[in-house]
Amino acid sequence: MNKSRGIYQDIRAQILDGTYPAGSPMPSTRALALELGVARTTVVTAYDQLLCEGLIETRPGAPTRVALVHPVAPPTGTKTEISRPNLSAYGLRVERIPPRYTPRSDELRVDFRYGDLTGSDFPTQTWRRALAQAASLACPTIAYADPRGNPELRKALQAYLWRTRGIRCQADQLLIVNGSQQGLDLCARLLLNPQDRFVMEEPGYAMARHLFMSVGAQPVSLKVDHQGLDTRKLTEVEAKLAYVTPSHQFPRGGVMPLARRQELLEWSEANDAYIVEDDYDGEYRYDIKPVPPLITLTAARRTLYLGTVSKTLSPMLRLGYLLVPEPLAPVFATAKELLDRHTPTLPQDALTALLQSGAYERHTRRMRRRNGERRGALLKHLQQTLGGQIEVEGADAGLHLLAWLPNLPVHLETQLLELARRKGLGLHSVTPLYHQATPPCIGLILGYAGLSLSQIALGVRLLAEVVRQVDG
């Protein structure tokens, strides 16, 4: 009797807090009794009580289902006593890092958030077919896979990198990672000690800066101009690693010219320092010629190259690749195994099929065309509506541009973003990407890959309205 009361109370609480959603099937009394190790009658008694209360419903011949009830929050009786966590030095550093994730807001009519893609751009049919095929390949035994990633995928990527980026490498230098973020984590842990210094672009990719800082390393922020990292100050810097985005500097969009690339490489040789080249959106270039990555200039002695499918397929797949110098390959593989054994294999198989059949590059070209249209529309509307009030930077490549508002000083930023939000417009400032300096005026990162052409038009109109309001 007491046991069935406990079961009843637990299920009741779970239905009320939405754990068992309305309409979902309840486990059969037999199954639940087996799981809980109690007599079936005990569960039947609990279910009867739930039925009485209208929390579950039965129909002849159908499984018992959860009735439509309104969840009540918060659930009671399960709060634990709060005590101060006993964290490591790493844990204490992580605690100070602002969490980045915010769910996409349904209230925004247009959100220029960078990193989002358009759902209908994803090749759903192709991917589903490739996944289904991979899932059907009968293998007699299921076992842990190669920590470096599926060998076929690494071969396919090796060929892809040569074809599309002019990179020559061995498949054994490639490591499949859970998105480029995990590649950065491997670099940070394996190459940086606490107190080591690393060169960081200012402004630059905040997630990389936070990550390198989380292992206790100290950023040396070097200014970025319209040609990427300004390498003149580099000679004075002693550091163990430099994080750079030479193909399309994030967020200012500059392409680093050859002379600077050579200075950077010379600096890395002189300092025995590693360079992490993040080619996060190398597939997207518009009016300009393809620029070979930094790594093609070197014998890959000190450059680690990061790529991802987050901008071509989807960031939710968490598929990236890290190309490391040969002497580093074994230790990176062991570390990857310690971190999480390996990246899930099914999506790796699906990506292999797409690369081998040419479907991946066809898709990438389609994406380049579509995002080229979005970019064109955005540039046109910005020019027409805000022509005299903005300066656009970094639109030659990638999936975003940077719009500076020279008339609006930074102290008006919060007001601008808040006004925009009230109009249903999501704006994202460049300020969090600065570490020591502040931007000269308000700067907005306008990501466009997640927007339709009409949303882009509306977004620019709303932007013009709020700029006028704040400026006026």
Place this chain on the structure above:
Amino acid sequence: MNKSRGIYQDIRAQILDGTYPAGSPMPSTRALALELGVARTTVVTAYDQLLCEGLIETRPGAPTRVALVHPVAPPTGTKTEISRPNLSAYGLRVERIPPRYTPRSDELRVDFRYGDLTGSDFPTQTWRRALAQAASLACPTIAYADPRGNPELRKALQAYLWRTRGIRCQADQLLIVNGSQQGLDLCARLLLNPQDRFVMEEPGYAMARHLFMSVGAQPVSLKVDHQGLDTRKLTEVEAKLAYVTPSHQFPRGGVMPLARRQELLEWSEANDAYIVEDDYDGEYRYDIKPVPPLITLTAARRTLYLGTVSKTLSPMLRLGYLLVPEPLAPVFATAKELLDRHTPTLPQDALTALLQSGAYERHTRRMRRRNGERRGALLKHLQQTLGGQIEVEGADAGLHLLAWLPNLPVHLETQLLELARRKGLGLHSVTPLYHQATPPCIGLILGYAGLSLSQIALGVRLLAEVVRQVDG
């Protein structure tokens, strides 16, 4: 001319080293010219040369394909100069850890390797359908997801943990991780500093020991008997964390009795130490009653609980979950975001569907039945064939048992394993799971989840042969 020669040479090398496998389609000359940013005629010239050499084949109306050529190894002209890597302290520690991954050998007729599952046990149809359904859910925008994992999955797991393990928790305490290994990595990094001490079972799960040691922590190895960790010595130990497998000690299989559990919890309170409870095979128990996990005894103040689908579905999916005390939940979520943003979402959606529909538990029961049969067969054959020569331990639960060979001292181990390998039998010794001590005699971990009943019979027969040879 020079350009097309370079393209020709690169493709030739890639065909010869197997990067482009025989029969695979080549990119069209138009597509490749676009990618490389060269004139189409340049690519056509290169392809003509490849055609001449018989490296590629064309047929009217079909894409150009790679001809059947025998790969030559190693490829030339891309070797980089080897220089001593400049690693962090973490990197240097990782370098000393033996890489664990070995591909499954096709030459073995029977391999008792622990962790392998039988391919046909995987619910291919169900999983494929769930994946396809998840992939088809049209969402207007693709964006980075919640670092803690899909909220629906965490709710479904909350209910599942209560139903099957008697655990009461909030969905917000759950973190979806890339297999339990990533959960261990989060614990190691966030809770342990270099030089901190951690309690480790002896013998115990080597991957956990290596992981905690990789962050610089020092193991305090405490002996394990047939009831799991021997807690008597615990009072003398100062440590910051204890790693335990109380439901089914790995590898000896003991179930920790209540009195020891209470001693462990009291120790953790007195030391302000965390307990990491690895419930790696909690779904599998045979003749015994279900044992509630350690975490159900506490208010979850200092216990972190790890679960996985690696033993029920597949280790290749890399899906696990970590249940943390409420005060730790935010810092674990931020760390997970820094590590790799989040776990891939599609497989999370598929697992949610399986949990909500009850298919997961039906599958688990089927797996328990099948593995119960394998276990029964293994026990029967061992008893019949090697009855007097072995002592079996830890067979009440899980997917492996430990077979001690009291007549065979440890120095004969290499010989035994080598002889077995020559007969096509894969054996795995308990020795690597010891850190300071050595086993009293040869001990074999016999994993049976990846074997058919006839393989089990054959495996025991071969085992008896090699035991007789070495013993004789």
